[in-house]
Amino acid sequence: MFGRVKPLDAILATAEKKSLHRSLGPIQLMLLGIGCIIGTGIFVLTAAGAQKAGPGLMIAFAVAGLVCIVAALCYAEIAAMVPVAGSAYTYSYATMGEFLAWTVGWALIMEYAIAAAAVSVGWSGYFTGTILNEFLGVALPPWLAGGPLALGGVEGGLINFPALFIALLVTGLLIIGTSESAKVNAVLVAIKVAALTTFLVLTLPEVELERFNPFLPAGVFGGFGSGVGAVGAAATMFFAYVGFDAVSTAAEETRDPQRNVPIGLIGSLLFCTVFYILVAAGAIGAIGGQPIGPDGFITGGQAPFPAGSAELARQCALPEFSAALVCSDEALAHVLRQIGFSGVGNMLGIAAFVALPSVILVLLFGQTRIFFVMSRDGLLPEVLSKVHPKWRTPYVVTAITGCVVAVAAAFFPVGQLADISNAGTLYAFMMVAVSVMLLRRRDPSRARKFRVPALWLIGPLTIGGCVFLFLNLPFEAMIMLPAWTAIGIVVYLVYGRQRSHLGRGIVEVHEPEYADLEPDIPGVEDRGRP
Template sequence: MSFLTRRKSIESITTMNETQRLHRTLSWWHLIALGVGAIVGTGIYTLIGVGAERAGPAVLIAFIIAGLVCICAALAYAELATLMPVSGSAYTYSYAVIGEGVAWVIGWSLVLEYSVVCAAVAVGWSGYAVGFLQSAGIDIPHALVAGPHAGGIINLPAIFIVAGVAGMLLVGTRESATLNIILVILKLAALAAFIALALPAFDAGNFKPFMPYGFAAHEVDGQVRGVMAAAAIIFFAFYGFDAVSTAAEETKNPGRDLTIGIIGSMVVCTLVYIGVAAAAIGAMPFLDFSSSGEPLAHVLRTLDHPGVATFIGAVAVVALPTVILAFMFGQSRIFFVMARDRMLPERLGKLNKRGTPVAVTVGTALVVSAIAGFFPLSEIAELANAGTLAAFVAVGLCLIILRVRKPDLPRVFRAPMPWLVGSIAIGGCIYLFISLPGVTQFRFLIWNLIGAAIYLAYGARKSRLAG
């Protein structure tokens, strides 16, 4: 079983054949936009309703808890990404620090995370798109805008947007990143407008009782409730900065740009999230908007701002695809690096003339479309969280292990208080994972058992380190 612990050296990770290297075309502003584009999306536009339903007004605490864990993980990511400025994110770091077996599990979990996130955002986008079209007098048959779980047949709008984003990525990385910046500015403008219009209606009475379902995750009438239950899904709203680390190999100045991109995107999004959540709950009782497929637009319509509500919906329709773009970008890069390491068939890592891995991009789009077309948002988001939590635990471990094993290794960015930062990232993620529904944990286990079978049958024998 020694193949499970064989490791790549940090030096070998950053040295590779130029024909297998991605092109350096991105600057720090592209990375901040990529991070904000990935973070600000379904989590705040749609899952704020799901979180409020689980925790009531105390969803604000859920945002703070999830944000704290993610900030610690972001600091660990920033140190490791600048130390190993190549694609692969937590998979690459685990390969160099812990070993091939753990690297495979993390890479396989990241494939789950990015694929399922894309699907979750596509479903969230579909809810806003349908609402926007209905406000314009255009009705689409319910059977074509909802999966079997909601009494429909297939969610065609969700499939449509996945195909559109995949087409953007095939055009080229820099072109996609530039369009992403424009759409991110639109999203932030819409959220600023929401806060400005909702705050005048602020009623402190809407925060009472503040914690109606308690702190720990537990079942209430067959549903998981509590602050930690909300945090376990609200966590979905914060991550996305890890998608920035997957762009390390395509960054012009990794040492500077990756740190700015990862930390900068987290700071911007944490401030925006707390402001939006406080404004929404202050404007109306959480039960009045928690079940809506477009909660922010619903709040504004109730406050008699139908025009701005339509604008919010329109921006969500136009700009939520930036999240799909960021995560589909990240997923294709994870697949690409695993193929480059021969953990998956090497032909999957073939690049076209624009430096885009076509096969994995198209394959990702097909899988994401299948998930988005038939599954509900909350279950998709929870499963995505499970994969991400595993990756964040690995990154926290890598940070601590490298500080012990190679304390004098030159670091462009050094995470402050690494033992504390790493421990919070590890412990927080484990607690959040425990707070997920049992069925989600079971599905995650099944996914990794399938992955283990693939690794033992192919990756363990074919990887570059196998000789």
């Protein structure tokens, strides 16, 4: 089980036979990374992060950003050296064997699907608050605005219909083959960056230092499984960064990947880290961001209500808390309205409304990409990668994924979805760091245009940072990963192990139909044969 290690040369040979057109440069990769990173995390989860940490949200962004930076360095080395599809799954297959690679791929399936659901819920907040309430003067009935679960955060909620709708709409677009061109992707990135820049210009002059006191109302560590405090918020806000790993999935379509993939990964991450810390400072400094607990705003020594909980929803329904940052479903637009810039706040809401579906599309694409590679290795049924004769897209797996995403978006709150997604992401990032260290020891002579500096330090820091953040997730999110993994192990033992191409002696796998019929990646004009 642990001995099936796929030869790295076979993986690279398979990628070369696919003959995909390499058209992406470093700037396009950075735009792809920034386009996926800047999304629900900053536009929506700012409120959830403030509820967990208050002004300590700034530290949370820094901690999460630090873990992502060391992880990005590991991603940069291995993605440039192994520029093939599959991301952490493929890297694990070439270093730790089929079984552990399966667990990574299985975790990535959960990550991308749950993350897409979280972004769908985030989009729903801006659609309901900005488009319906502010522009059309329509108040969506509570039973259509949020899910009914205990952590639903909406009193009287039955289903989050806008989130369900956008998830199914994007799924339909992927099935019929509609994707963004490189120019459209660049425009959407420009819209999001311009919106956040405008937010900073308007909020930073309104900052008052007393709003940052107490700076750590819930402390630094909230305790194992609590998900609160600055570190608990960092575990949640980690979701705001994870888009950078999507850059590695485009390695096969990149010119000079040894140079451009590291630039795209690290450049997009550093750009967004600085932005996030400044946005957190502007939001909290302008209107305050203290969390709410049993006795009202937390001033220290108490545990805040869980973000997205029914208890918090009841408090936020009271007049004295209705304007609080932590009670908003559209945090940044809400801040601008509170400081007298309602029109600009509405424009920011429109920017989020327009741009967030592109993030859902990229995430759904990434999920189907993982399915494709696992199916190509024989670990999942090939019917999942069946290509539509007219639209030339993997419509079966896309439809299944889209329905699962839509159901999750309809009934779960954004904060809870983000935490669950983070659990799978942290596991995948940890395994990438292990893969880099193993390849350095086993194959030191292989060409590496980018090498992680001081890998003896960066590698363990990445592993330790991922474990550290995982242990500071809410317990409900932590338990999801082993539960999902247990299901995956059963699937592997019942199906994948017997049908594995590598297990049957088929080392190099090439399916001619995949070369021409894989779905377009958003932001890439041409992925067919040159």
